[in-house]
Amino acid sequence: MLFKKYHIVIFKDKQGTCRKMGIRGGIFLLFFLLFAGMAAGNVYLWKHYAKSIKVEKDLNLAEKTIHEQKTQLLSLAQKLGGLQKSLRRINDFDSKLRVMIDLDQESAQASSPKGGTQSETFSNGYLPLYRQELLARKMHRFLKQLNVEARLEEVKQQEILAKLRQKQDILEATPSIWPTTGWVTSPFGWRTSPFTGKREHHPGLDISAPSGTPIYAPAKGKVTLAGNRHDGYGIQVKLYHGGNITTRYAHMKKTAVKHGQTVTRGELIGYVGNTGRSTGPHVHYEVHKAQVAVNPMKYILN
Numbered sequence: 001m002l003f004k005k006y007h008i009v010i011f012k013d014k015q016g017t018c019r020k021m022g023i024r025g026g027i028f029l030l031f032f033l034l035f036a037g038m039a040a041g042n043v044y045l046w047k048h049y050a051k052s053i054k055v056e057k058d059l060n061l062a063e064k065t066i067h068e069q070k071t072q073l074l075s076l077a078q079k080l081g082g083l084q085k086s087l088r089r090i091n092d093f094d095s096k097l098r099v100m101i102d103l104d105q106e107s108a109q110a111s112s113p114k115g116g117t118q119s120e121t122f123s124n125g126y127l128p129l130y131r132q133e134l135l136a137r138k139m140h141r142f143l144k145q146l147n148v149e150a151r152l153e154e155v156k157q158q159e160i161l162a163k164l165r166q167k168q169d170i171l172e173a174t175p176s177i178w179p180t181t182g183w184v185t186s187p188f189g190w191r192t193s194p195f196t197g198k199r200e201h202h203p204g205l206d207i208s209a210p211s212g213t214p215i216y217a218p219a220k221g222k223v224t225l226a227g228n229r230h231d232g233y234g235i236q237v238k239l240y241h242g243g244n245i246t247t248r249y250a251h252m253k254k255t256a257v258k259h260g261q262t263v264t265r266g267e268l269i270g271y272v273g274n275t276g277r278s279t280g281p282h283v284h285y286e287v288h289k290a291q292v293a294v295n296p297m298k299y300i301l302n
């Protein structure tokens with residue numbers, strides 16, 4: 001039957017004519033196989049195509065996930081960076097407190113960057129794939145460190161608290177607030193003199209403020225000087241706070257206290273002015289400990 005002759009008849013539409021084609025069974029089979037083979041090939045290709053689409057989708061999803069993880073990692077790093085900064089601030093504050101209550105003697109600078117925390121820094125922004133693992137490891141280390149530091153801080157604060165309870169009277173007499181509101185125009189330490197142009201040691205803190213701005217006592221004390229001594233400081237007030245601590249407020253417009261008077265923290269003692277050797281209205285604020293001028297910033301907590 002395979003080698004019988006077959007006829008394929010094609011009718012032309014409407015006109016009724018037709019065409020007849022004779023095909024041998026073998027050729028017919030050949031055609032059939034060819035056709036079947038092509039169909040099978042198509043199905044095979046289609047399957048592969050569908051598979052590749054799925055792979056592409058999976059790949060896209062994986063890429064998206066990686067991107068999200070990267071973003072999360074970066075934001076986490078940023079948060080840790082913030083935490084690190086806070087911790088440093090707490091440490092600094094802590095050191096200031098300790099200096100004030102004599103737990104550490106004059107070691108504010110030495111102890112402010114407490115060991116460890118500053119060693120890990122979290123840079124953000126550009127983050128290649130190979131650095132992600134590095135960053136994650138860094139964060140783990142930092143968290144471990146944070147845990148240790150937090151416990152240490154707790155112990156230190158308890159120590160401070162205990163000392164504070166012992167020294168309540170002294171604390172009332174320790175300068176701890178800004179004497180006036182303004183902006184620091186010249187810090188304590190070495191500077192170029194605005195008068196001579198030479199380098200000189202500035203024994204106080206210059207806080208500029210409009211003339212007439214009130215100046216307040218930063219602690220309890222006794223007025224040991226109020227007025228003008230014509231020594232360059234202009235109209236000034238000196239307070240003795242006990243514990244060998246003295247403060248001075250120079251270039252005042254006028255004083256609001258008298259010699260021998262006692263003042264409490266926050267009490268008005270005078271007004272910002274431009275008297276004496278001064279280039280503009282400001283308070284020259286000095287803190288002396290045992291007759292030595294020290295950095296007033298160490299005695300300002302707020």
Ligand SMILES: [Zn+2]
Binds near residue numbers: 283
């Ligand atoms: Zn000054």
